[in-house]
Amino acid sequence: MNTINYWLDELNRYEFEQMLEKPQPDKWSLGQVYMHLIDATGFFLSQVEACLQTNDHAEGEMSEVAKSMFANDEFLDKMIEGPPSNAATPQPASKEEIVRGLEMLKERILALGHSNSTNKGKTKHPGHQYFNAAEWLQYAHMHFRHHERQKGRIEVFLEG
Template sequence: MKLSELKLINSYKNELQNFSLEQLRYISEEGVWSIGQMYDHLILVAHEYLDNMEKCAILKKEQPLGKTEFGEHIYKIGGFPPIKIKLPDELNAPPNNSDSKDDLIIRMDQVILRLSQWESKVDNINTNYKVKHGGFGWLNTREWYDLVGMHFRHHLRQKGELEQRLVK
């Protein structure tokens, strides 16, 4: 992960200090997440990506298949397109909205720790050891690792929109 991405994830963590518990849990309208729910989503997805990265690292069999067309596209441009991505309903349960600020900070620290622990190892793993992503195809350790930062960057716009909706 590029330093800028670790910095980005740290800034998400540090910005948690700016919110009261009421603000973290505030839902402005039906179908719109709270800031706390967005953090919960980012943390859960980061761990899912890191779990898949770790699965790649222990594989013994190479995977000749590659990414989907959309997967190739997002890696070529280095991130998700600036659009809202609607997941299928079975993958779209609303995130948890009950964590305290301290809980979210601890959970963000766990993501940062896992990323830091893998930072120096990720490029030493066979690039043909891959695990399949539902939308992007077969990804290797480096690609799963990079996807964590891409996902955090993708949610910056949503974060800004949710902050705008807060009742000051």
């Protein structure tokens, strides 16, 4: 939750127009980073929900790269291209859209905290094999922190 609150607080540092500026034509704006985080985290939370509803794939293993990431509690320190769909990440229509998206994520996380599921299911990550519910939550947190680096690069551009 602190991670999402950090990103909410950071919104106050920017005028909406700044959030739409791209450092390069093929790079995301700060607004697109926020939209990506909202969309991707929504997917991760859907995976948490799925894990809590089943015992399927409970013996599934994560990839060796994922094991290292989880052990270090962070993504590798490198730029990741991601799937081709990332190129279509939209600009936000308003700051309010971003706030609504982040607040909705917080509500979903709170609801998950009230789950009394005893299921131990896992779902498959597209590149890192199988994660359980707790691992998907940790992955979401690591994903937000990973994008702090990108946010920093965009801030340098905006200040320049």
